[in-house]
Amino acid sequence: MSQNIYFTPGPSQLFYTVQDHIKNALKQDIGAISHRGKAFQSLYQSTQENLRELLDVPKDYDIFFLSSATEIWERIIQNLVDQSSYHFVNGSFSKRFYQFTQDYQKQSKARTVEFGSGFDQLDIPEEAELIAITKNETSTGFSFHDDDLMAIRQQNPGQLIALDVVSSIPAVPLDFDLVDTAYFSVQKCFGLPAGLGVWMVNQRCYDQHARLKAKGKVTGSYHSLDSLKSNGEKHQTPETPNALNIYLLGKVAEDMLRKGPKMIENETNYKSALLYQTFEQHDSLLPFIKEKKNRSKTVAVGEVDGGNEKLMKYLADKKMITGSGYGPFKKDHIRIANFPTHSKEQVELLCDTIASFS
């Protein structure tokens, strides 16, 4: 690998063991084995078991491998929404998921607030079948607080909750009792090359899917929930999958289990505190998210006085690659990933370097 350290919020720095795992994958012909054979089935099962243990996924939630979290947005709409869903929108990614419902001509509604702001109103229209919440808005660094999630869960027992945990899991633990489905992609906290999305669903999702089928609705084809399930029961995927990434995900999950989820969480909290402290102490920087309880632990976003260009170049010259703002904030924000692969020492170095910028 080059001398660069990627603090970009995904794709990001590869997890520090990935290079070795790729070498081993090549030795074991992971790219050549049949996706209908025993070696693949065993690999699939092992990745599932490691993920289940790492993320503490309850037994009644199934885990499926798709191609991206973007794809999973579409599959959720096709499989779990008949007429209408309800979306909390305060950033580019939550907005895009909502946009997909419009592409699919659903009667979905969104509570849209200014990007980066919190939601005062948590009430949900009765007709919504599914509530879409983004745990960690990678575009703005807004974190949806678990207290709010819990309140929504308690007040809406009849509705499905879909939680986007794209850039939070596993650095920020997820209580599965609060959701019916959750999903992420592997190029964020898992530090893998992109090309794999992970979709977790419970029995209530299957029930909703069955209702749509019974009503004669189109729910897709190979990645329809029943197709994923019948293939998953054989430890297979409906299509020829990205087996290399499924293998790497299992191996990185194993490495993380060895380190311990609690240790990963603690280090995330420490590094995150350091980043926000650095923003607050710097004359030209301010955390974009004002409410401390809504500041993302994994993606720290700062407003840079006078624009991000000079600061990002200053850091890049020192081999630290950071992310620019997303969408409307492209030139004004700096986005810094604080993922499990980023060591305390690397984040300390980054913070010291930011502090030295004037």
Place this chain on the structure above:
Amino acid sequence: MSQNIYFTPGPSQLFYTVQDHIKNALKQDIGAISHRGKAFQSLYQSTQENLRELLDVPKDYDIFFLSSATEIWERIIQNLVDQSSYHFVNGSFSKRFYQFTQDYQKQSKARTVEFGSGFDQLDIPEEAELIAITKNETSTGFSFHDDDLMAIRQQNPGQLIALDVVSSIPAVPLDFDLVDTAYFSVQKCFGLPAGLGVWMVNQRCYDQHARLKAKGKVTGSYHSLDSLKSNGEKHQTPETPNALNIYLLGKVAEDMLRKGPKMIENETNYKSALLYQTFEQHDSLLPFIKEKKNRSKTVAVGEVDGGNEKLMKYLADKKMITGSGYGPFKKDHIRIANFPTHSKEQVELLCDTIASFS
């Protein structure tokens, strides 16, 4: 890599340069770079240019990267079929594409003949908007002859033709004048790890897509044809893509250009002739496809007298991994990939070993 040689029809033996390209990809941080940055755009463009040159793709055909050929079946139905398509079905893969039209509740029809048989009737119902043909049925080793493709093209100027070239391209050249859209996945003749599908479309596809949109039809979301096009114009993909595989595809296409498409085609023909000769001269083997003009150049399928188990084990003990039959032929057929990565020497060794089996 292990000592095994994978003659399985996809995933198969990795192209012989892939391991080195993966090492270089890691050195260049291909797994970490932003899919919205210049380095990725340049990678995307370079892969497109190499593919265009290698496959002789005319300028008025666009090239897009999706996650699998299976996904592309779905996108063709969503984007290019309003009411009805027509499918030539004589194997498991052509059948599955047709099945997807039923999942999407289209009025599509299929001409279904016995698996492995040819089609006597090439007439197309007038209402079909798109004609789906499988150039190389990976499940049976049936090759749809170019003369038949040309006849269909000439007799149906108003209809779109979608050609599945999953396991033929680039070992068997494609005349783009005969098709409006063609697609393949990279784990066959390109010898890459799975997880990428390539979709090529011409202006008539955009026109049909626009007609569907104008009628208010749902054409998907992020992988709707207009979304692919508007992102493609920026040398980007709508989602965070499998950048590693896009890089590897570009590099392998470059290697193949260096070798020369004509040389690849000639070697394919030589190795293919050797395989069928070996089948014909063996007491326990018969080519499954009876008509010589319909025998696949890239996937040779033989019926094994008494079942495939002993022969496949005999070969596997000598480190040559072959494919079993597909679907209903699981125990009776042997399927042997003859892809560009399989050298003449390797195929000669395989044929000698098959000949020595009794």
